[in-house]
Amino acid sequence: MSAAFSTFAPPSRPSLGAVHTIPEILGQPALWQATWEGLRWEAKDLKAFMTEALQASDREVVLTGAGSSAFIGELLQGCYSRRLKRCVRAVPTTDIVTNPEECFAQDVPTLLISFGRSGNSPESIAALDRADECLSDVRHLIITCNPGGDLAKHPTKHPRAVFVLPPAADDKGLAMTGSFTSMALAGMLMADLDCLEYQGSRVRLMAAAAERLLSSEGGRFRELARLGVRRAIFLGAGALKGAARECHLKVQELTNGSVMCSYDSFLGFRHGPKAAIDAETLVVFLFSGRPGQKAYEQDLVKEIRDGNLGCFRLGVGAGLAPHEGPEATITLDEEGLLRDEERAICGVLVAQVLGVELSIAQGLSPDNPSPCGSISRVVQGVTIYPRAHDPL
The missing domain is CATH 3.40.50.10490 (Glucose-6-phosphate isomerase like protein; domain 1)
Known part of the structure; x- marks a missing residue:
């Protein structure tokens, strides 16, 4: 048995192009504990927001994000359905931007939960605006790793709450690692804020499992x-x-x-x-x-x-x-x-x-494995066009 990356000692990581990604992967068990602690600090305000939002028994929950952040919604959709006993859908921001009338076909009360590492993807902001345009009653819960990102700062027409994860969650490597798992964890815990102390024991179980895998x-x-x-x-x-x-x-x-x-x-x-x-x-x-x-x-x-x-x-x-x-x-x-x-x-x-x-x-650099720049840490080149009211 040997630990993950034990052959890549810290002094060798700059030459490997893995200065950020390896520590960000190894740091996840501690990051999960810090995420839970952060939620404890903000539980009162978040619980008040969630309680008000979910008072409407017909309020749907839509989990959204782009790329890996969208997959968080897919991971959590069943958990939310089971715990909240209501309609829950995972819908990528990339679908909301281009097809808002299909994503919000019915104007029903909605809680839009948006995930974003940097919060600077153009689709993240456009999805908030599309929801505000299409829905007469929407609440926004934003879960992000970057307090200075557009997603955290963007004003919405309807009530919103923002939870910013600990600084270590804002990965510097290209691929989302700790940001993905910690945002998924925060989203999971957000579905059951009344039992946050008990959830702390669940987080410790998860961290122990991750430590065993990594070690x-x-x-x-x-x-x-x-x-x-x-x-x-x-x-x-x-x-x-x-x-x-x-x-x-x-x-x-x-x-x-x-x-x-x-x-x-x-x-x-x-x-x-x-x-x-x-x-x-x-x-x-x-x-x-x-x-x-x-x-x-x-x-x-x-x-x-x-x-x-x-x-x-x-x-x-x-x-x-x-x-x-x-x-x-x-x-x-x-x-x-x-x-x-x-x-x-x-x-x-x-x-x-x-x-x-x-x-x-394969001789690539994990921190930036795309030498030609075909993929980047924050998506580039996306233009957001005004919403078109096409005939359905």
Whole structure:
């Protein structure tokens, strides 16, 4: 057993182009604790805002963001539906900007929860404005890592509240790492502010799981980086499908697209996408802790095993029973105490570490893996046009 990035000592990181990204990944357990502490400080005002917003029994909740920030909504949608007992939708800002009449087809009371690392993506601001234009009764909850960003400062026509995460959450590396998991955590906790003290014990469980992964699985990731992986497929259900989507983007970003990635649910994967597995494909199973889902997961695992598909199969969480062949399990939670949304946040670290290992193995710089600038820390070149009232 060895720690993640143990072969990349701090003095070597400048030459590797990993001054920011490696510490930002390793610092997540502490960042999660700090995020919970920050919510405790602001719980009174946030609770008052959420209580007022949710007094309307027909108020919908829309979770939004762009890129990785949009995937936070996908990860949390089921958690919010279950806890709030109301309609919850994950809708990217990129859809709201271009198709607001479809995203807000009915003028119903809405709580728009916006996630943004820098808060400077043009779509983030435009989505607030589109919601104000389309909805007569909307509340805005903004969760961001940058107190000076446009999202945190933008005035809205309807009531709003802003939660800014601890400074360490504002990643300096190109790929979102601690910003993604800490915003997802803050969003998860925001759905249950009445039980924030109890939630602190859940955060400690998550941090302990992440610490175990980061302190003991470094060798596993180094082995995977030497396999010549050219494709990676991440599978999960419910909250873990949202995590799978973030995982696929993380590895693809950090390798500048040299490792092409996809994601799906366990059941959905059979309906065509399974054809993408070839001899250079890594298949990653993000296993659920829910008994009702495990049978579906194991059926697909057996099918992929029987076909000897992929160059390696990696199980994240209990679920991949011992078996001969190129595969391994990374255990998150031996006691089975983590909920699926908590597993999802922890499981994203697998793709973060793997992405960095693959990036360095390919001679790229994890802090800025796109030498030609095709992707950047804050999206560039987006022009926001006035809302067009097209005939529907």
